[in-house]
Amino acid sequence: MNFDLQTTANNSRARAGIITTDHGKIETPIFMPVGTAGSVKGIHTRDIEKDIKAQIILGNTYHLYLRPGIDIIEAAGGLHKFNRWNRPILTDSGGFQVFSLGDIRKLTEEGARFQSHIDGSYHLFTPENVMDIQRTIGADIIMAFDECTPGDADFDYAKKSLELTQRWLERCFTQFNNTQPKYGYNQSLFPIVQGNTFSKLRQQAVAHVKTFNADGYAIGGLSVGETEEEMYEMTEVCTADLPENKPRYLMGVGTPVNILEGIHRGIDMFDCVMPTRNGRNGMLFTSEGIINIRNKKWANDHAPIDENGSSFVDQYSKAYLRHLIISNEMLGAQIASQHNLAFYLWLVKTAREKILNGEFLGWKNEMVIKLKERL
RNA sequence: GGGAAGAUACCGAAGCGGUCAAACGGGGCAGACUGUAAAUCUGUUGGCUCAGCCUUCGUAGGUUCGAAUCCUGCUCUUCCCA
16 A cells, blocks of 8 residues: 655645555545445445545444354455455454443453344454454455543543553554465555543554554544544644654544544544434535434425535435435435435545645635534 | 214323323424444423413213213214114
8 A cells, every 4th residue: 555645735734645555546635434334324336436436435344243254255255345346445443342332342451352232142352353354354454453442531541541552553463464465455554543532642652653654544532422622632633743654544533524624634534424324314414514304494495405416316305305214215315325425525525626726724614614504 | 773882182092080281102393423233312292471370081061179081961983783
């Protein structure tokens, strides 16, 4: 994997670059649709590629390991062949599930013992087997196995947790470096910066991850309950010290505003379930603001969902989409998800253009005001 | 024509003398959702000058300190027999 940093804005840390993988190029800043179980919920890969114009999607180690199981993915020839997405894929390690499945998991030095949310069976994830599983899934970018702490964790817990994440990271790289890709193309391992909302811990974490000279670096443990101000502050603390010539990935973020603010602070890659999950639940993100399409005021509004939207689904009327969502028709969830993803990809593409032509900061400040609007 | 059961809020349906403006489900309205245990979850759903008051349980009367709950007439619905 290679990263070509093209431009850095002069009055912002915003950057434009190109990541090159064996499955193609990714123009940054980029938003990566989340496809946890091997599918971006409700959207065909054809539309992900040609309509939404996504350049890379996510998968999740935990979910794919539990179902269908890595033996099946291996027999398919890897996730790209299994889900027929021939462009870059990034897999999350299951570290986020250490956080979100908090009730049914136990942490030890060795790893995390989980109970499957599907059948209650017990499983152990270690840095080593998570690397092996991600080798088998075959994503272009794989993530270190970490502990993601809740936003309200205190300093002592955050410090202990970071230290565990750091020891796990050493083991991740050892295992990664001692194993080979299975399908003939390269994989890159991204470490994850933790440290919760404590600048000192974040700085220590950044210094530690840099020692691995990785192909890219992720910032984790944000958008997990802390305030937006804390999230922005921690992002800045991290990007200040991360290498310029490597992509930075802010995990799990966020709202369209969060993404613009993240780009402004030097982030190159984002992922979030919000466009798809919130879309299924009737929330639309548009360049004019946020729409709750279930609200009665749209019932007889026959104007397009988003007149200037980049997706073909944007020409469906608000009244029709509302009818579909209210009626629990699956097409409604599909249209809403597709619209939101197309909007997110339009947003980062436009941000990239503005960075390249030197207009980013002014444009960003205008957009942030509009994007917070409730229609 | 004879007999039986029943009529409860937007719909379905509990309640069977006081703690009932009335359980529960659906529908309606609104909110939440940030490396997806989520096509999920939460709140609300008679009116008002809103910690109180007013009007509601087919309809008209009655019994009672007190009725959605008991009694009588009427109207309608469903089922059974002819």
